[in-house]
Amino acid sequence: MADAHVREARHLAVPPLRPEYLRDVVADGDIGVAQQPLTLWQRLSNQSWLRKALILIVIATAWQVYALWLNNPLLVPTFTATVEALQASFVSGDLPQKVANSVILLLKGYALGLGLAMVFTALAMMSRIGNDLLETLTSGFNPLPAIALLPLALIWFGLGDLSIIFVLVHSVLWAVALNTHSGFRSVSSTLRMVGRNYGLKGPRFIAQILIPAAFPSILTGLKIGWAFAWRTLIAAELVFGVSSGKGGLGWYIYENKNMLDIPAVFAGLLTVILIGLIVENLIFRNIEVMTVRRWGMQT
Numbered sequence: 001m002a003d004a005h006v007r008e009a010r011h012l013a014v015p016p017l018r019p020e021y022l023r024d025v026v027a028d029g030d031i032g033v034a035q036q037p038l039t040l041w042q043r044l045s046n047q048s049w050l051r052k053a054l055i056l057i058v059i060a061t062a063w064q065v066y067a068l069w070l071n072n073p074l075l076v077p078t079f080t081a082t083v084e085a086l087q088a089s090f091v092s093g094d095l096p097q098k099v100a101n102s103v104i105l106l107l108k109g110y111a112l113g114l115g116l117a118m119v120f121t122a123l124a125m126m127s128r129i130g131n132d133l134l135e136t137l138t139s140g141f142n143p144l145p146a147i148a149l150l151p152l153a154l155i156w157f158g159l160g161d162l163s164i165i166f167v168l169v170h171s172v173l174w175a176v177a178l179n180t181h182s183g184f185r186s187v188s189s190t191l192r193m194v195g196r197n198y199g200l201k202g203p204r205f206i207a208q209i210l211i212p213a214a215f216p217s218i219l220t221g222l223k224i225g226w227a228f229a230w231r232t233l234i235a236a237e238l239v240f241g242v243s244s245g246k247g248g249l250g251w252y253i254y255e256n257k258n259m260l261d262i263p264a265v266f267a268g269l270l271t272v273i274l275i276g277l278i279v280e281n282l283i284f285r286n287i288e289v290m291t292v293r294r295w296g297m298q299t
Helices: 002-013 040-045 048-070 079-092 094-126 128-141 146-157 161-185 189-197 202-213 215-240 249-258 262-293
Strands: none
Touching: 048 079, 079 094, 079 262, 094 128, 094 161, 094 202, 094 215, 094 249, 094 262, 128 161, 146 161, 146 215, 161 202, 161 215, 189 202, 202 215, 215 249, 215 262, 249 262
16 A cells, blocks of 8 residues: 555656657757758858958949049049059059058057057056056047147158158057057956966066956057058158158159049059058958957957
8 A cells, every 4th residue: 555655656746748848869969950051142141251342342333433424534533544553553663662661661650659558558557657647648649630740750850761750659659558558447356366366466467467358459459550550651651752762652642643643643542442451351350360359358
């Protein structure tokens, strides 16, 4: 009698399985809902480079159509005429030399600006005086256009590369320092305490804790500093002209404007755009993939 009660209790304790929860045993790797293979259009639409190339093709087509409709090469040359002028300038070697002069000058100013930005930001994180100094200088000088300092630079440094490097440093320094400092201050207190517990102080604390944690903001500052420096350089060369007997890309645009070679002017402008696209998609994008995306800081 007791055994019957025990069997009945066990039967009541185990609820019956509902039919909809019965599943057949499946082989390893087959668990879950099978996904349908992507179509060719879906695979192509997932390629970022292809979407961007399509956007550029649409812009070039609109440019060509508008120029043909306007029918005034002195105002807007066609896209094909611009490409022909670009090709001719590259074959002659004139444009590559101008581009090389501009890029070398830009790298000098950009590197010096980054170095100064790192020094100011490190001082700001290590002392209150350094923090007040950076905030004061950033508030005062960041809104000041770099090209506005070119007349003073010409007086101080004369006709040469130093004048342009000076305005490039100004255009890079405050943008990078502002974004880096903002990124450092946004680092969580938990990470800061981890660094303190490991005995990290000063430069080691900045290099091993703050920089990796704030790298998305630092990378944003690098991009903004690059864009500011690039357009400042082109504007300075348009105003300043030849530096140390060598003309840059801005001077190439200015020269061809004076000769009313408008397709060559547009070829110079197109070169500026192409260099910007190359730097953004080949340099900064790869840095982003190897750092913030790999670290899981960005999707």
